[in-house]
Amino acid sequence: MDTPIIEFERVSKIYQGGAGPVTALHDVTLRIAAGEFIALIGPSGCGKSTLMRLIGDLEQPSNGTVRIKAKTPDQARRDRDYGIVFQSPVLYDWRTIRKNVELPLEIMGRPKEQRHQRAMELLKLVGLGDFGDAYPHQLSGGMQQRASIARALSFAPSILLMDEPFGALDEITRERLQLELLSIWWEAEPRPTVIFVTHSIPEAVFLADRVVVMSPRPGRVQRVVEVNLARPRAFETREDPQFFALVTEVRECLRATETAG
Amino acid sequence: MLPVIGLVAALLLIWEGSKLLFGISDQRLPHLGDIVATMFTRTQGGNGPLLLVQMLINAWATLRVAMGGFFIGGLLGFGLALLFMRMPILERGLMPYVIGSQTVPILAIAPMVVVSLGRMGAEPWVAKIFVAAYLTFFPVTIGMLRGLRSASPQSLDLMRSYAASSLQTFWKLRLPASLPYLFASLKIAASASVIGAIVAELPSGSSEGIGVMILNAAQFYNSRPPALYLAILVAGLIGVVFYGLVALAERLIVKR
Ligand SMILES: Nc1ncnc2c1ncn2[C@@H]1O[C@H](COP(=O)(O)OP(=O)(O)OP(=O)(O)O)[C@@H](O)[C@H]1O
Ligand SMILES: [Mg+2]
Numbered sequence: 301m302d303t304p305i306i307e308f309e310r311v312s313k314i315y316q317g318g319a320g321p322v323t324a325l326h327d328v329t330l331r332i333a334a335g336e337f338i339a340l341i342g343p344s345g346c347g348k349s350t351l352m353r354l355i356g357d358l359e360q361p362s363n364g365t366v367r368i369k370a371k372t373p374d375q376a377r378r379d380r381d382y383g384i385v386f387q388s389p390v391l392y393d394w395r396t397i398r399k400n401v402e403l404p405l406e407i408m409g410r411p412k413e414q415r416h417q418r419a420m421e422l423l424k425l426v427g428l429g430d431f432g433d434a435y436p437h438q439l440s441g442g443m444q445q446r447a448s449i450a451r452a453l454s455f456a457p458s459i460l461l462m463d464e465p466f467g468a469l470d471e472i473t474r475e476r477l478q479l480e481l482l483s484i485w486w487e488a489e490p491r492p493t494v495i496f497v498t499h500s501i502p503e504a505v506f507l508a509d510r511v512v513v514m515s516p517r518p519g520r521v522q523r524v525v526e527v528n529l530a531r532p533r534a535f536e537t538r539e540d541p542q543f544f545a546l547v548t549e550v551r552e553c554l555r556a557t558e559t560a561g
Numbered sequence: 562m563l564p565v566i567g568l569v570a571a572l573l574l575i576w577e578g579s580k581l582l583f584g585i586s587d588q589r590l591p592h593l594g595d596i597v598a599t600m601f602t603r604t605q606g607g608n609g610p611l612l613l614v615q616m617l618i619n620a621w622a623t624l625r626v627a628m629g630g631f632f633i634g635g636l637l638g639f640g641l642a643l644l645f646m647r648m649p650i651l652e653r654g655l656m657p658y659v660i661g662s663q664t665v666p667i668l669a670i671a672p673m674v675v676v677s678l679g680r681m682g683a684e685p686w687v688a689k690i691f692v693a694a695y696l697t698f699f700p701v702t703i704g705m706l707r708g709l710r711s712a713s714p715q716s717l718d719l720m721r722s723y724a725a726s727s728l729q730t731f732w733k734l735r736l737p738a739s740l741p742y743l744f745a746s747l748k749i750a751a752s753a754s755v756i757g758a759i760v761a762e763l764p765s766g767s768s769e770g771i772g773v774m775i776l777n778a779a780q781f782y783n784s785r786p787p788a789l790y791l792a793i794l795v796a797g798l799i800g801v802v803f804y805g806l807v808a809l810a811e812r813l814i815v816k817r
Binding site for chain 1: 713715716718719720721722723724725729733734737738740815816
């Protein structure tokens with residue numbers, strides 16, 4: 301792997317909570333290449349969100365170093381390298397959908413014309429072309445999450461951080477959005493690096509180039525499973541025997557972490 | 562419109578019904594019809610304007626004072642909330658005094674304010690506005706502070722990820738997120754400012770205001786009970802109107 305875009309060097313994170321210190325991550329070393337799609341999976345509380353937040357400069361490591369494009373995460377954040385999508389859409393409910401998508405561009409001082417055009421372009425891309433003037437509460441959960449993805453993409457960040465973005469959606473919507481996300485990511489130029497936190501094994505395998513399997517607290521990287529499924533992936537990918545084999549591999553791996561403790 | 566008519570009819574029924582049922586004398590509870598009738602009697606021994614007109618003129622005087630106090634108290638509350646948000650140390654230091662200021666009965670403070678400001682040579686309306694503002698700033702401080710802190714951690718994380726300045730975070734997130742809270746407190750403040758204005762009219766020997774009307778009517782209650790009831794109804798009306806104005810402003814400003 302040539303120069304990684306994201307580099308974790310023996311990173312630990314200890315939270316100083318009310319009930320004493322909690323080691324959320326212990327000695328994590330990880331390298332991620334530009335344009336990769338990485339899925340993070342592991343039992344609840346193993347530090348997936350923490351890892352993602354360390355990349356995005358929303359938390360600071362207690363030990364070790366995090367480098368983003370050979371910069372500090374703080375510098376990368378100031379360079380607007382991160383687009384973030386959370387499990388809930390976090391749309392601002394006093395703004396229309398279009399205005400929500402424009403928000404980052406507004407803050408970055410882009411001219412009005414350009415903002416407007418870019419927002420409409422992205423809303424079309426995520427299938428919300430007709431809903432620009434609606435308010436968030438007028439949209440279904442799946443549509444709101446699409447809008448929040450459009451907002452994260454609006455300023456073409458080089459790294460997309462997604463923390464269980466489809467976790468609250470039903471299975472049908474979820475599988476549709478997985479396909480849509482893949483095609484948006486695949487066609488984007490330049491292609492962003494994606495860190496995708498999930499609890500779903502098939503979702504991780506379907507989306508990712510590599511699945512990072514984490515062990516329970518204190519979180520460590522247990523194993524990294526390479527997913528050699530052809531791209532672009534399609535609906536049929538989920539019926540591929542190789543897909544099942546990989547799902548089984550990740551599942552076994554997760555079970556091993558549970559018993560190893 | 563139908564609910565309003567229904568409500569008026571129900572009020573009429575309860576009012577007149579309880580008079581009939583419990584045998585309440587006209588001296589203690591006049592007929593609604595008599596209250597309506599006094600509206601159209603002439604004041605000043607038959608040469609002045611209608612009583613209702615006089616009441617409304619005085620109500621307007623009170624509403625003006627209430628609005629002045631509401632405006633000043635609202636700004637003060639807004640400013641304090643901003644200050645407390647930026648400097649939590651100040652909140653811990655000053656909040657006890659802010660709360661204490663509201664526990665002292667306004668009836669005790671109003672005469673002090675009126676007298677001492679009067680001695681300093683201030684116009685009577687200054688003291689009245691002061692008292693109205695005094696009752697207004699507290700709910701606004703509390704509501705606005707709550708509102709400024711209502712933005713979710715994740716919405717703040719987003720702002721951080723855009724590398725937004727703290728001024729941008731204020732204008733585009735904290736302030737709009739606070740508006741529902743601000744308006745809830747402004748509605749409380751609207752009625753509080755009317756109470757403040759009326760209470761300040763009582764001791765000042767002032768010449769105008771619905772408070773003065775209430776005092777006068779109370780003085781002549783034995784000979785003319787309906788007038789006091791009318792004055793009280795009009796005082797209530799001031800609060801309703803002011804509340805309505807704030808609610809209207811909210812509908813125009815808060816979008817969603
Ligand atoms: N701000 C915080 N203060 C104290 N402890 C925290 C904080 N954030 C997370 N933790 C603790 O760190 C550990 C890892 O949390 P994290 O949210 O990263 O887990 P996760 O893998 O994302 O879990 P989940 O799958 O449930 O979202 C947990 O034990 C949690 O209690
Ligand atoms: Mg999490």
